[in-house]
Amino acid sequence: MIEKIAIQGIKGSFHHQVALEYFQSTIEIDECLSFESLVDSLLKNNSQLAVMAIENSIAGSIIPNYALIDKNNFQIIGEYYLDIVQNLMVLNGQKIEEIQEVHSHPMALLQCMDFLKKHPNIKLVEDKDTAETAKRIHQNQIKGIAAIGSKVAAELYNLSIIAPEIQTVNNNMTRFFIISKEKIHPKISGSNEEINKASLKFELDDTPGSLATVLNVMTNCKLNLTKIQSMPIIETPFQYSFFVDVVFEKYKHYEKAVKILEIMTNHFKVLGEYKNKLIR
The missing domain is CATH 3.40.190.10 (Periplasmic binding protein-like II)
Structure with a gap:
C-alpha cells in the first residue's frame, strides 16, 4: 500500500x-x-x-x-x-546578469542575504513559498525572475541553478x-532496541526546585536531555508547559523514568517514542 x-x-x-x-x-x-x-x-x-x-x-x-x-x-x-541548502534558479538559458528580481520566502531571502548584497541591482520580492515561486516561473516561462529554493525544486520544475549553495550559514x-494520529513504533526485542528517543510534555507546580527535581530524575534514570522548550499555558498566566526530548541507551531506563515522572508532574504526556536520527 x-x-x-x-x-x-x-x-x-x-x-x-x-x-x-x-x-x-x-x-x-x-x-x-x-x-x-x-x-x-x-x-x-x-x-x-x-x-x-x-x-x-x-x-x-x-x-x-x-x-x-x-x-x-x-x-x-x-x-x-x-x-538547508539554498540555490538560485532560473529558466534554462538565463544568466545572472539578466535577472531583475528574486522571489522567495522571507526566511530564504534572509538566509542568503550575503550573496544577494553582492547583486544590489536585483530587487528582492517576498513570496509565500520557495517551491511555489519555482513552479510559477516554470509554468509561465517567466524570464528575468529567479527563485531561491532546494535542488529538488529545480529538478522538479526544470529550472537551471545558476548559483548553488548561496546560503550565508552552511551549518x-x-x-x-x-x-x-496513532502510536506506531518499531518492535523492541531483546538487545535490539530500536527506540532510543522520546518527546515528552508535562506541567509543574509553581514551587522552588520543581524543574530541577525532574531533571535529576532524568539523570538518575540515565536519560540524556537533548532539548527543553517551555510554552505558556494560555488559561494560566505565567505558568508553563515543558516539552522535552530525551535519549537513552536502554528502554527499561526510560520506562522507569516515565513511571516516576507521571507521579511527580501534572498532565504528563508521551508525545512520541522513536529512533534517534543522528545529525550528519
Whole structure:
C-alpha cells in the first residue's frame, strides 16, 4: 500500500525533500499550504502520516507546532535533520546578469542575504513559498525572475541553478517530525532496541526546585536531555508547559523514568517514542 504523506508547502519544498529522503519508497504527497491544513489532512484521514518542521538550528523552535501536536494528540514516530541548502534558479538559458528580481520566502531571502548584497541591482520580492515561486516561473516561462529554493525544486520544475549553495550559514539545519494520529513504533526485542528517543510534555507546580527535581530524575534514570522548550499555558498566566526530548541507551531506563515522572508532574504526556536520527 502506497502511503500518503502530508507536507507543509508544495512539491519541491524542503518538507517534500524530507518526505522523499525519509521514506525512500513510493509515496503520495498531500500538499498543504499551512500547518493547520496539514493537521486537518491527518484528522480527516486524507493522509496517513505527515512531515512537520519543528526547529531550526538558527531560528530556533517553531513553538506553535508543539501546540498543534499536543492539542490534537498526534504521535511523533520519527525525526529527520535536513541541511538547508539554498540555490538560485532560473529558466534554462538565463544568466545572472539578466535577472531583475528574486522571489522567495522571507526566511530564504534572509538566509542568503550575503550573496544577494553582492547583486544590489536585483530587487528582492517576498513570496509565500520557495517551491511555489519555482513552479510559477516554470509554468509561465517567466524570464528575468529567479527563485531561491532546494535542488529538488529545480529538478522538479526544470529550472537551471545558476548559483548553488548561496546560503550565508552552511551549518543550517532544520529538524522535522514525522507524525501520526496513532502510536506506531518499531518492535523492541531483546538487545535490539530500536527506540532510543522520546518527546515528552508535562506541567509543574509553581514551587522552588520543581524543574530541577525532574531533571535529576532524568539523570538518575540515565536519560540524556537533548532539548527543553517551555510554552505558556494560555488559561494560566505565567505558568508553563515543558516539552522535552530525551535519549537513552536502554528502554527499561526510560520506562522507569516515565513511571516516576507521571507521579511527580501534572498532565504528563508521551508525545512520541522513536529512533534517534543522528545529525550528519
